[in-house]
Amino acid sequence: MRKRKLSLLFVFFLGGVAGLQAQEKNVVVQSKRNSDKSVELTYEKNDPGHVLLALNFKELSNARTTKQVFALKGYAGAVTTLLPINREQSITYSYNYRYVRGKLNPKIDAEDIYILPYTSGTQVYVAEARFLKATYFGNTAPNDWKSYGMATDEQQAVVASRKGTVVEVTDIYDDEESDGTSFTSKQNGVIIEHKDGTLAHYKGLAKGSVKVKVGDEVNPGTMLALNTKRGDSNRYGITFVVMYLKSDDLYMNAGKTMGTSQSLYGFVTPQFFVDGEPAVLKDRTTYTAKSNDDVIAREMSKKELKRYQKGK
Structure with a gap:
Protein backbone atom coordinates (compact mmCIF):
# COMPACT_ATOMS: atom_id res chain seq x y z
CA MET A 1 0.00 0.00 0.00
CA ARG A 2 1.41 3.36 -0.98
CA LYS A 3 1.74 5.75 1.95
CA ARG A 4 -0.25 8.93 1.59
CA LYS A 5 -0.63 11.96 3.77
CA LEU A 6 -3.49 11.62 6.22
CA SER A 7 -5.96 14.44 6.73
CA LEU A 8 -6.52 16.05 10.11
CA LEU A 9 -8.99 13.26 10.77
CA PHE A 10 -6.23 11.99 12.99
CA VAL A 11 -5.89 15.08 15.11
CA PHE A 12 -7.51 13.89 18.32
CA PHE A 13 -9.59 16.31 20.37
CA LEU A 14 -9.48 15.57 24.06
CA GLY A 15 -13.13 16.29 24.65
CA GLY A 16 -15.98 13.91 25.20
CA VAL A 17 -14.98 11.59 27.98
CA ALA A 18 -12.27 13.95 29.17
CA GLY A 19 -14.76 16.72 29.74
CA LEU A 20 -16.89 16.97 32.82
CA GLN A 21 -20.38 15.57 32.42
CA ALA A 22 -19.11 13.95 29.23
CA GLN A 23 -22.44 12.35 28.54
CA GLU A 24 -25.32 14.67 29.41
CA LYS A 25 -27.20 13.44 32.48
CA ASN A 26 -25.24 10.21 32.50
CA VAL A 27 -25.27 10.37 36.31
CA VAL A 28 -28.14 11.57 38.47
CA VAL A 29 -27.65 11.98 42.23
CA GLN A 30 -30.71 11.99 44.47
CA SER A 31 -31.18 12.46 48.21
CA LYS A 32 -33.68 11.09 50.71
CA ARG A 33 -34.33 11.97 54.33
CA ASN A 34 -34.69 8.98 56.66
CA SER A 35 -36.75 8.67 59.81
CA ASP A 36 -33.58 8.82 61.95
CA LYS A 37 -32.86 12.26 60.41
CA SER A 38 -29.96 10.94 58.34
CA VAL A 39 -29.79 11.81 54.64
CA GLU A 40 -29.04 9.13 52.10
CA LEU A 41 -27.53 10.07 48.73
CA THR A 42 -27.86 7.59 45.89
CA TYR A 43 -27.07 7.58 42.18
CA GLU A 44 -28.42 6.24 38.94
CA LYS A 45 -26.45 6.20 35.71
CA ASN A 46 -26.77 5.05 32.14
CA ASP A 47 -23.96 2.51 31.89
CA PRO A 48 -22.18 -0.08 34.07
CA GLY A 49 -18.69 1.44 33.86
CA HIS A 50 -16.61 3.34 36.43
CA VAL A 51 -17.38 7.01 37.09
CA LEU A 52 -15.74 9.38 39.56
CA LEU A 53 -18.18 11.71 41.29
CA ALA A 54 -17.25 14.91 43.12
CA LEU A 55 -19.87 16.29 45.52
CA ASN A 56 -19.75 19.96 46.44
CA PHE A 57 -21.88 20.90 49.45
CA LYS A 58 -22.90 24.53 49.06
CA GLU A 59 -24.62 24.32 52.42
CA LEU A 60 -24.26 21.74 55.17
CA SER A 61 -25.25 22.07 58.82
CA ASN A 62 -25.75 19.52 61.59
CA ALA A 63 -23.62 17.03 59.65
CA ARG A 101 -15.79 8.59 33.31
CA GLY A 102 -13.06 6.28 34.55
CA LYS A 103 -11.48 4.34 37.39
CA LEU A 104 -9.00 6.48 39.30
CA ASN A 105 -5.37 5.38 38.86
CA PRO A 106 -6.07 1.79 37.78
CA LYS A 107 -3.36 -0.84 37.91
CA ILE A 108 -2.19 -1.17 34.31
CA ASP A 109 -0.37 -4.27 33.11
CA ALA A 110 2.31 -3.31 30.60
CA GLU A 111 2.08 -6.82 29.16
CA ASP A 112 -1.53 -6.47 27.98
CA ILE A 113 -1.77 -7.05 24.24
CA TYR A 114 -4.16 -5.51 21.72
CA ILE A 115 -5.01 -6.49 18.18
CA LEU A 116 -5.35 -3.92 15.41
CA PRO A 117 -9.03 -2.91 15.35
CA TYR A 118 -9.77 -4.37 11.92
CA THR A 119 -10.56 -7.85 10.64
CA SER A 120 -7.70 -10.20 9.79
CA GLY A 121 -6.01 -9.47 6.50
CA THR A 122 -6.95 -5.78 6.38
CA GLN A 123 -4.11 -3.45 5.39
CA VAL A 124 -3.99 -0.60 7.91
CA TYR A 125 -1.95 2.59 7.62
CA VAL A 126 -1.07 3.87 11.11
CA ALA A 127 -0.07 7.43 11.96
CA GLU A 128 0.30 9.02 15.38
CA ALA A 129 -2.37 11.64 15.97
CA ARG A 130 -1.52 15.13 17.12
CA PHE A 131 -2.95 16.75 20.23
CA LEU A 132 -5.52 19.28 19.03
CA LYS A 133 -5.17 21.60 22.01
CA ALA A 134 -1.48 21.93 21.23
CA THR A 135 -2.05 22.31 17.49
CA TYR A 136 -4.78 24.95 17.65
CA PHE A 137 -4.97 26.39 21.16
CA GLY A 138 -1.34 26.70 22.29
CA ASN A 139 -1.70 24.06 24.98
CA THR A 140 1.01 21.53 25.79
CA ALA A 141 0.47 17.88 24.93
CA PRO A 142 0.59 15.53 27.94
CA ASN A 143 3.97 13.85 28.41
CA ASP A 144 2.45 10.41 27.85
CA TRP A 145 0.23 11.47 24.92
CA LYS A 146 -0.43 8.63 22.47
CA SER A 147 -3.25 8.40 19.95
CA TYR A 148 -3.35 6.69 16.57
CA GLY A 149 -5.06 7.28 13.27
CA MET A 150 -5.76 3.96 11.55
CA ALA A 151 -6.78 4.23 7.90
CA THR A 152 -7.85 1.82 5.16
CA ASP A 153 -8.28 2.33 1.43
CA GLU A 154 -11.82 0.92 1.44
CA GLN A 155 -14.53 0.97 4.07
CA GLN A 156 -13.84 -1.79 6.58
CA ALA A 157 -15.29 -3.34 9.72
CA VAL A 158 -13.87 -1.95 12.97
CA VAL A 159 -13.42 -4.57 15.69
CA ALA A 160 -12.60 -4.50 19.39
CA SER A 161 -8.88 -4.55 20.14
CA ARG A 162 -9.24 -5.97 23.64
CA LYS A 163 -11.80 -7.61 25.90
CA GLY A 164 -14.05 -5.21 27.76
CA THR A 165 -17.48 -3.71 28.37
CA VAL A 166 -19.14 -1.16 26.10
CA VAL A 167 -19.81 1.90 28.27
CA GLU A 168 -20.66 4.55 25.68
CA VAL A 169 -21.99 4.58 22.13
CA THR A 170 -22.45 7.63 19.90
CA ASP A 171 -24.26 6.92 16.65
CA ILE A 172 -26.04 10.16 15.74
CA TYR A 173 -23.80 12.09 13.36
CA ASP A 174 -24.17 11.91 9.59
CA ASP A 175 -21.15 10.77 7.60
CA GLU A 176 -19.45 13.73 6.02
CA GLU A 177 -18.66 14.17 2.37
CA SER A 178 -15.20 15.40 1.48
CA ASP A 179 -15.45 19.19 1.72
CA GLY A 180 -11.99 20.19 2.84
CA THR A 181 -12.95 20.18 6.51
CA SER A 182 -9.87 19.48 8.57
CA PHE A 183 -11.53 18.57 11.84
CA THR A 184 -14.86 18.06 13.55
CA SER A 185 -15.67 16.84 17.04
CA LYS A 186 -18.99 15.47 15.78
CA GLN A 187 -17.88 11.89 15.31
CA ASN A 188 -19.64 8.64 16.08
CA GLY A 189 -17.72 6.39 18.40
CA VAL A 190 -17.62 3.60 20.94
CA ILE A 191 -15.88 3.58 24.33
CA ILE A 192 -14.91 0.24 25.86
CA GLU A 193 -13.82 -0.11 29.48
CA HIS A 194 -11.29 -2.89 30.06
CA LYS A 195 -11.02 -5.05 33.16
CA ASP A 196 -8.19 -2.90 34.54
CA GLY A 197 -10.23 0.30 34.19
CA THR A 198 -8.53 1.70 31.10
CA LEU A 199 -10.78 3.12 28.37
CA ALA A 200 -10.39 2.49 24.64
CA HIS A 201 -11.92 5.07 22.30
CA TYR A 202 -12.86 4.17 18.74
CA LYS A 203 -13.86 7.40 16.93
CA GLY A 204 -14.86 7.91 13.32
CA LEU A 205 -17.58 5.28 12.82
CA ALA A 206 -20.18 5.29 10.05
CA LYS A 207 -23.66 6.34 11.14
CA GLY A 208 -26.04 3.42 11.52
CA SER A 209 -23.26 0.83 11.39
CA VAL A 210 -22.69 0.37 15.13
CA LYS A 211 -23.36 -3.26 16.11
CA VAL A 212 -22.92 -3.02 19.90
CA LYS A 213 -24.86 -1.35 22.70
CA VAL A 214 -24.00 -0.09 26.16
CA GLY A 215 -23.46 -2.98 28.54
CA ASP A 216 -22.31 -5.48 25.89
CA GLU A 217 -19.25 -7.59 26.67
CA VAL A 218 -16.85 -7.77 23.73
CA ASN A 219 -13.74 -9.78 22.94
CA PRO A 220 -10.85 -8.95 20.63
CA GLY A 221 -12.30 -9.27 17.14
CA THR A 222 -15.92 -8.45 18.04
CA MET A 223 -17.33 -6.19 15.33
CA LEU A 224 -18.14 -2.69 16.55
CA ALA A 225 -19.05 -0.78 13.37
CA LEU A 226 -17.72 0.38 9.99
CA ASN A 227 -15.15 3.13 9.57
CA THR A 228 -15.95 6.25 7.55
CA LYS A 229 -14.36 9.08 5.58
CA ARG A 230 -13.55 12.38 7.25
CA GLY A 231 -12.52 15.74 5.90
CA ASP A 232 -10.44 15.83 2.74
CA SER A 233 -8.97 12.34 3.02
CA ASN A 234 -9.61 9.72 0.33
CA ARG A 235 -9.33 7.03 2.96
CA TYR A 236 -11.58 5.60 5.60
CA GLY A 237 -10.31 5.64 9.14
CA ILE A 238 -10.72 5.90 12.88
CA THR A 239 -8.80 7.37 15.76
CA PHE A 240 -7.86 4.97 18.52
CA VAL A 241 -6.67 5.94 21.99
CA VAL A 242 -6.40 4.18 25.35
CA MET A 243 -6.60 6.36 28.44
CA TYR A 244 -7.16 6.22 32.18
CA LEU A 245 -8.29 8.63 34.89
CA LYS A 246 -5.27 9.94 36.80
CA SER A 247 -6.66 12.91 38.79
CA ASP A 248 -9.59 13.30 41.17
CA ASP A 249 -9.47 17.11 41.05
CA LEU A 250 -12.57 17.56 38.94
CA TYR A 251 -12.55 21.31 39.55
CA MET A 252 -8.96 21.99 38.51
CA ASN A 253 -9.94 23.36 35.09
CA ALA A 254 -12.67 25.67 36.35
CA GLY A 255 -12.21 29.04 34.67
CA LYS A 256 -9.43 27.81 32.39
CA THR A 257 -9.38 28.01 28.61
CA MET A 258 -8.61 25.40 25.96
CA GLY A 259 -5.08 26.73 26.00
CA THR A 260 -4.52 26.46 29.75
CA SER A 261 -6.61 23.48 30.87
CA GLN A 262 -4.93 20.25 31.94
CA SER A 263 -5.92 16.66 31.29
CA LEU A 264 -7.52 14.59 34.01
CA TYR A 265 -6.39 11.57 32.06
CA GLY A 266 -3.21 9.66 31.41
CA PHE A 267 -2.55 7.82 28.16
CA VAL A 268 -1.39 4.29 27.43
CA THR A 269 0.98 3.25 24.65
CA PRO A 270 -0.46 -0.18 23.84
CA GLN A 271 1.40 -3.20 22.57
CA PHE A 272 -0.31 -4.58 19.47
CA PHE A 273 0.01 -8.07 18.04
CA VAL A 274 1.71 -7.36 14.69
CA ASP A 275 4.12 -9.39 12.60
CA GLY A 276 3.66 -12.36 14.92
CA GLU A 277 4.60 -10.66 18.19
CA PRO A 278 3.64 -7.82 20.55
CA ALA A 279 5.10 -4.46 19.55
CA VAL A 280 4.55 -0.71 19.85
CA LEU A 281 3.23 0.65 16.56
CA LYS A 282 5.54 2.77 14.43
CA ASP A 283 4.39 6.11 13.09
CA ARG A 284 3.42 6.27 9.40
CA THR A 285 3.66 2.53 8.88
CA THR A 286 1.41 0.00 7.15
CA TYR A 287 0.44 -3.16 9.03
CA THR A 288 -1.71 -6.18 8.29
CA ALA A 289 -4.39 -6.76 10.91
CA LYS A 290 -4.31 -10.28 12.29
CA SER A 291 -6.24 -12.13 14.93
CA ASN A 292 -4.47 -14.38 17.43
CA ASP A 293 -6.03 -17.05 19.65
CA ASP A 294 -3.68 -16.40 22.55
CA VAL A 295 -4.47 -12.67 22.53
CA ILE A 296 -8.21 -13.28 22.20
CA ALA A 297 -8.25 -15.78 25.07
CA ARG A 298 -5.83 -13.90 27.33
CA GLU A 299 -8.45 -12.19 29.50
CA MET A 300 -11.22 -14.77 29.18
CA SER A 301 -12.64 -16.61 32.18
CA LYS A 302 -12.53 -20.42 32.13
CA LYS A 303 -16.19 -20.50 31.14
CA GLU A 304 -15.65 -17.99 28.33
CA LEU A 305 -12.59 -19.88 27.15
CA LYS A 306 -14.50 -23.17 26.94
CA ARG A 307 -17.27 -21.49 24.96
CA TYR A 308 -14.74 -19.86 22.64
CA GLN A 309 -12.85 -23.12 22.02
CA LYS A 310 -16.10 -24.98 21.42
CA GLY A 311 -17.20 -22.44 18.83
CA LYS A 312 -13.98 -22.59 16.81
Whole structure:
Protein backbone atom coordinates (compact mmCIF):
# COMPACT_ATOMS: atom_id res chain seq x y z
CA MET A 1 0.00 0.00 0.00
CA ARG A 2 1.41 3.36 -0.98
CA LYS A 3 1.74 5.75 1.95
CA ARG A 4 -0.25 8.93 1.59
CA LYS A 5 -0.63 11.96 3.77
CA LEU A 6 -3.49 11.62 6.22
CA SER A 7 -5.96 14.44 6.73
CA LEU A 8 -6.52 16.05 10.11
CA LEU A 9 -8.99 13.26 10.77
CA PHE A 10 -6.23 11.99 12.99
CA VAL A 11 -5.89 15.08 15.11
CA PHE A 12 -7.51 13.89 18.32
CA PHE A 13 -9.59 16.31 20.37
CA LEU A 14 -9.48 15.57 24.06
CA GLY A 15 -13.13 16.29 24.65
CA GLY A 16 -15.98 13.91 25.20
CA VAL A 17 -14.98 11.59 27.98
CA ALA A 18 -12.27 13.95 29.17
CA GLY A 19 -14.76 16.72 29.74
CA LEU A 20 -16.89 16.97 32.82
CA GLN A 21 -20.38 15.57 32.42
CA ALA A 22 -19.11 13.95 29.23
CA GLN A 23 -22.44 12.35 28.54
CA GLU A 24 -25.32 14.67 29.41
CA LYS A 25 -27.20 13.44 32.48
CA ASN A 26 -25.24 10.21 32.50
CA VAL A 27 -25.27 10.37 36.31
CA VAL A 28 -28.14 11.57 38.47
CA VAL A 29 -27.65 11.98 42.23
CA GLN A 30 -30.71 11.99 44.47
CA SER A 31 -31.18 12.46 48.21
CA LYS A 32 -33.68 11.09 50.71
CA ARG A 33 -34.33 11.97 54.33
CA ASN A 34 -34.69 8.98 56.66
CA SER A 35 -36.75 8.67 59.81
CA ASP A 36 -33.58 8.82 61.95
CA LYS A 37 -32.86 12.26 60.41
CA SER A 38 -29.96 10.94 58.34
CA VAL A 39 -29.79 11.81 54.64
CA GLU A 40 -29.04 9.13 52.10
CA LEU A 41 -27.53 10.07 48.73
CA THR A 42 -27.86 7.59 45.89
CA TYR A 43 -27.07 7.58 42.18
CA GLU A 44 -28.42 6.24 38.94
CA LYS A 45 -26.45 6.20 35.71
CA ASN A 46 -26.77 5.05 32.14
CA ASP A 47 -23.96 2.51 31.89
CA PRO A 48 -22.18 -0.08 34.07
CA GLY A 49 -18.69 1.44 33.86
CA HIS A 50 -16.61 3.34 36.43
CA VAL A 51 -17.38 7.01 37.09
CA LEU A 52 -15.74 9.38 39.56
CA LEU A 53 -18.18 11.71 41.29
CA ALA A 54 -17.25 14.91 43.12
CA LEU A 55 -19.87 16.29 45.52
CA ASN A 56 -19.75 19.96 46.44
CA PHE A 57 -21.88 20.90 49.45
CA LYS A 58 -22.90 24.53 49.06
CA GLU A 59 -24.62 24.32 52.42
CA LEU A 60 -24.26 21.74 55.17
CA SER A 61 -25.25 22.07 58.82
CA ASN A 62 -25.75 19.52 61.59
CA ALA A 63 -23.62 17.03 59.65
CA ARG A 64 -20.01 16.48 58.61
CA THR A 65 -18.49 14.87 55.58
CA THR A 66 -14.80 14.10 55.17
CA LYS A 67 -15.05 12.56 51.73
CA GLN A 68 -16.34 14.41 48.70
CA VAL A 69 -15.06 12.23 45.83
CA PHE A 70 -16.73 8.88 45.26
CA ALA A 71 -16.08 5.98 42.88
CA LEU A 72 -19.27 4.70 41.24
CA LYS A 73 -19.75 1.48 39.27
CA GLY A 74 -22.87 -0.18 37.96
CA TYR A 75 -26.19 1.34 37.04
CA ALA A 76 -27.25 2.40 40.54
CA GLY A 77 -26.15 2.41 44.16
CA ALA A 78 -25.33 4.36 47.28
CA VAL A 79 -23.07 7.41 47.31
CA THR A 80 -22.92 8.35 51.00
CA THR A 81 -25.09 8.85 54.08
CA LEU A 82 -25.04 12.06 56.12
CA LEU A 83 -25.52 11.48 59.86
CA PRO A 84 -26.87 14.23 62.12
CA ILE A 85 -24.54 15.60 64.77
CA ASN A 86 -27.54 16.48 66.91
CA ARG A 87 -29.99 13.63 66.49
CA GLU A 88 -32.86 15.82 67.59
CA GLN A 89 -32.44 18.19 64.66
CA SER A 90 -32.64 17.80 60.90
CA ILE A 91 -29.71 18.23 58.54
CA THR A 92 -29.74 21.30 56.33
CA TYR A 93 -27.95 20.78 53.01
CA SER A 94 -27.65 21.70 49.37
CA TYR A 95 -25.13 20.42 46.83
CA ASN A 96 -24.04 20.22 43.25
CA TYR A 97 -21.78 17.66 41.62
CA ARG A 98 -19.45 16.88 38.77
CA TYR A 99 -18.39 13.54 37.35
CA VAL A 100 -16.05 12.02 34.82
CA ARG A 101 -15.79 8.59 33.31
CA GLY A 102 -13.06 6.28 34.55
CA LYS A 103 -11.48 4.34 37.39
CA LEU A 104 -9.00 6.48 39.30
CA ASN A 105 -5.37 5.38 38.86
CA PRO A 106 -6.07 1.79 37.78
CA LYS A 107 -3.36 -0.84 37.91
CA ILE A 108 -2.19 -1.17 34.31
CA ASP A 109 -0.37 -4.27 33.11
CA ALA A 110 2.31 -3.31 30.60
CA GLU A 111 2.08 -6.82 29.16
CA ASP A 112 -1.53 -6.47 27.98
CA ILE A 113 -1.77 -7.05 24.24
CA TYR A 114 -4.16 -5.51 21.72
CA ILE A 115 -5.01 -6.49 18.18
CA LEU A 116 -5.35 -3.92 15.41
CA PRO A 117 -9.03 -2.91 15.35
CA TYR A 118 -9.77 -4.37 11.92
CA THR A 119 -10.56 -7.85 10.64
CA SER A 120 -7.70 -10.20 9.79
CA GLY A 121 -6.01 -9.47 6.50
CA THR A 122 -6.95 -5.78 6.38
CA GLN A 123 -4.11 -3.45 5.39
CA VAL A 124 -3.99 -0.60 7.91
CA TYR A 125 -1.95 2.59 7.62
CA VAL A 126 -1.07 3.87 11.11
CA ALA A 127 -0.07 7.43 11.96
CA GLU A 128 0.30 9.02 15.38
CA ALA A 129 -2.37 11.64 15.97
CA ARG A 130 -1.52 15.13 17.12
CA PHE A 131 -2.95 16.75 20.23
CA LEU A 132 -5.52 19.28 19.03
CA LYS A 133 -5.17 21.60 22.01
CA ALA A 134 -1.48 21.93 21.23
CA THR A 135 -2.05 22.31 17.49
CA TYR A 136 -4.78 24.95 17.65
CA PHE A 137 -4.97 26.39 21.16
CA GLY A 138 -1.34 26.70 22.29
CA ASN A 139 -1.70 24.06 24.98
CA THR A 140 1.01 21.53 25.79
CA ALA A 141 0.47 17.88 24.93
CA PRO A 142 0.59 15.53 27.94
CA ASN A 143 3.97 13.85 28.41
CA ASP A 144 2.45 10.41 27.85
CA TRP A 145 0.23 11.47 24.92
CA LYS A 146 -0.43 8.63 22.47
CA SER A 147 -3.25 8.40 19.95
CA TYR A 148 -3.35 6.69 16.57
CA GLY A 149 -5.06 7.28 13.27
CA MET A 150 -5.76 3.96 11.55
CA ALA A 151 -6.78 4.23 7.90
CA THR A 152 -7.85 1.82 5.16
CA ASP A 153 -8.28 2.33 1.43
CA GLU A 154 -11.82 0.92 1.44
CA GLN A 155 -14.53 0.97 4.07
CA GLN A 156 -13.84 -1.79 6.58
CA ALA A 157 -15.29 -3.34 9.72
CA VAL A 158 -13.87 -1.95 12.97
CA VAL A 159 -13.42 -4.57 15.69
CA ALA A 160 -12.60 -4.50 19.39
CA SER A 161 -8.88 -4.55 20.14
CA ARG A 162 -9.24 -5.97 23.64
CA LYS A 163 -11.80 -7.61 25.90
CA GLY A 164 -14.05 -5.21 27.76
CA THR A 165 -17.48 -3.71 28.37
CA VAL A 166 -19.14 -1.16 26.10
CA VAL A 167 -19.81 1.90 28.27
CA GLU A 168 -20.66 4.55 25.68
CA VAL A 169 -21.99 4.58 22.13
CA THR A 170 -22.45 7.63 19.90
CA ASP A 171 -24.26 6.92 16.65
CA ILE A 172 -26.04 10.16 15.74
CA TYR A 173 -23.80 12.09 13.36
CA ASP A 174 -24.17 11.91 9.59
CA ASP A 175 -21.15 10.77 7.60
CA GLU A 176 -19.45 13.73 6.02
CA GLU A 177 -18.66 14.17 2.37
CA SER A 178 -15.20 15.40 1.48
CA ASP A 179 -15.45 19.19 1.72
CA GLY A 180 -11.99 20.19 2.84
CA THR A 181 -12.95 20.18 6.51
CA SER A 182 -9.87 19.48 8.57
CA PHE A 183 -11.53 18.57 11.84
CA THR A 184 -14.86 18.06 13.55
CA SER A 185 -15.67 16.84 17.04
CA LYS A 186 -18.99 15.47 15.78
CA GLN A 187 -17.88 11.89 15.31
CA ASN A 188 -19.64 8.64 16.08
CA GLY A 189 -17.72 6.39 18.40
CA VAL A 190 -17.62 3.60 20.94
CA ILE A 191 -15.88 3.58 24.33
CA ILE A 192 -14.91 0.24 25.86
CA GLU A 193 -13.82 -0.11 29.48
CA HIS A 194 -11.29 -2.89 30.06
CA LYS A 195 -11.02 -5.05 33.16
CA ASP A 196 -8.19 -2.90 34.54
CA GLY A 197 -10.23 0.30 34.19
CA THR A 198 -8.53 1.70 31.10
CA LEU A 199 -10.78 3.12 28.37
CA ALA A 200 -10.39 2.49 24.64
CA HIS A 201 -11.92 5.07 22.30
CA TYR A 202 -12.86 4.17 18.74
CA LYS A 203 -13.86 7.40 16.93
CA GLY A 204 -14.86 7.91 13.32
CA LEU A 205 -17.58 5.28 12.82
CA ALA A 206 -20.18 5.29 10.05
CA LYS A 207 -23.66 6.34 11.14
CA GLY A 208 -26.04 3.42 11.52
CA SER A 209 -23.26 0.83 11.39
CA VAL A 210 -22.69 0.37 15.13
CA LYS A 211 -23.36 -3.26 16.11
CA VAL A 212 -22.92 -3.02 19.90
CA LYS A 213 -24.86 -1.35 22.70
CA VAL A 214 -24.00 -0.09 26.16
CA GLY A 215 -23.46 -2.98 28.54
CA ASP A 216 -22.31 -5.48 25.89
CA GLU A 217 -19.25 -7.59 26.67
CA VAL A 218 -16.85 -7.77 23.73
CA ASN A 219 -13.74 -9.78 22.94
CA PRO A 220 -10.85 -8.95 20.63
CA GLY A 221 -12.30 -9.27 17.14
CA THR A 222 -15.92 -8.45 18.04
CA MET A 223 -17.33 -6.19 15.33
CA LEU A 224 -18.14 -2.69 16.55
CA ALA A 225 -19.05 -0.78 13.37
CA LEU A 226 -17.72 0.38 9.99
CA ASN A 227 -15.15 3.13 9.57
CA THR A 228 -15.95 6.25 7.55
CA LYS A 229 -14.36 9.08 5.58
CA ARG A 230 -13.55 12.38 7.25
CA GLY A 231 -12.52 15.74 5.90
CA ASP A 232 -10.44 15.83 2.74
CA SER A 233 -8.97 12.34 3.02
CA ASN A 234 -9.61 9.72 0.33
CA ARG A 235 -9.33 7.03 2.96
CA TYR A 236 -11.58 5.60 5.60
CA GLY A 237 -10.31 5.64 9.14
CA ILE A 238 -10.72 5.90 12.88
CA THR A 239 -8.80 7.37 15.76
CA PHE A 240 -7.86 4.97 18.52
CA VAL A 241 -6.67 5.94 21.99
CA VAL A 242 -6.40 4.18 25.35
CA MET A 243 -6.60 6.36 28.44
CA TYR A 244 -7.16 6.22 32.18
CA LEU A 245 -8.29 8.63 34.89
CA LYS A 246 -5.27 9.94 36.80
CA SER A 247 -6.66 12.91 38.79
CA ASP A 248 -9.59 13.30 41.17
CA ASP A 249 -9.47 17.11 41.05
CA LEU A 250 -12.57 17.56 38.94
CA TYR A 251 -12.55 21.31 39.55
CA MET A 252 -8.96 21.99 38.51
CA ASN A 253 -9.94 23.36 35.09
CA ALA A 254 -12.67 25.67 36.35
CA GLY A 255 -12.21 29.04 34.67
CA LYS A 256 -9.43 27.81 32.39
CA THR A 257 -9.38 28.01 28.61
CA MET A 258 -8.61 25.40 25.96
CA GLY A 259 -5.08 26.73 26.00
CA THR A 260 -4.52 26.46 29.75
CA SER A 261 -6.61 23.48 30.87
CA GLN A 262 -4.93 20.25 31.94
CA SER A 263 -5.92 16.66 31.29
CA LEU A 264 -7.52 14.59 34.01
CA TYR A 265 -6.39 11.57 32.06
CA GLY A 266 -3.21 9.66 31.41
CA PHE A 267 -2.55 7.82 28.16
CA VAL A 268 -1.39 4.29 27.43
CA THR A 269 0.98 3.25 24.65
CA PRO A 270 -0.46 -0.18 23.84
CA GLN A 271 1.40 -3.20 22.57
CA PHE A 272 -0.31 -4.58 19.47
CA PHE A 273 0.01 -8.07 18.04
CA VAL A 274 1.71 -7.36 14.69
CA ASP A 275 4.12 -9.39 12.60
CA GLY A 276 3.66 -12.36 14.92
CA GLU A 277 4.60 -10.66 18.19
CA PRO A 278 3.64 -7.82 20.55
CA ALA A 279 5.10 -4.46 19.55
CA VAL A 280 4.55 -0.71 19.85
CA LEU A 281 3.23 0.65 16.56
CA LYS A 282 5.54 2.77 14.43
CA ASP A 283 4.39 6.11 13.09
CA ARG A 284 3.42 6.27 9.40
CA THR A 285 3.66 2.53 8.88
CA THR A 286 1.41 0.00 7.15
CA TYR A 287 0.44 -3.16 9.03
CA THR A 288 -1.71 -6.18 8.29
CA ALA A 289 -4.39 -6.76 10.91
CA LYS A 290 -4.31 -10.28 12.29
CA SER A 291 -6.24 -12.13 14.93
CA ASN A 292 -4.47 -14.38 17.43
CA ASP A 293 -6.03 -17.05 19.65
CA ASP A 294 -3.68 -16.40 22.55
CA VAL A 295 -4.47 -12.67 22.53
CA ILE A 296 -8.21 -13.28 22.20
CA ALA A 297 -8.25 -15.78 25.07
CA ARG A 298 -5.83 -13.90 27.33
CA GLU A 299 -8.45 -12.19 29.50
CA MET A 300 -11.22 -14.77 29.18
CA SER A 301 -12.64 -16.61 32.18
CA LYS A 302 -12.53 -20.42 32.13
CA LYS A 303 -16.19 -20.50 31.14
CA GLU A 304 -15.65 -17.99 28.33
CA LEU A 305 -12.59 -19.88 27.15
CA LYS A 306 -14.50 -23.17 26.94
CA ARG A 307 -17.27 -21.49 24.96
CA TYR A 308 -14.74 -19.86 22.64
CA GLN A 309 -12.85 -23.12 22.02
CA LYS A 310 -16.10 -24.98 21.42
CA GLY A 311 -17.20 -22.44 18.83
CA LYS A 312 -13.98 -22.59 16.81
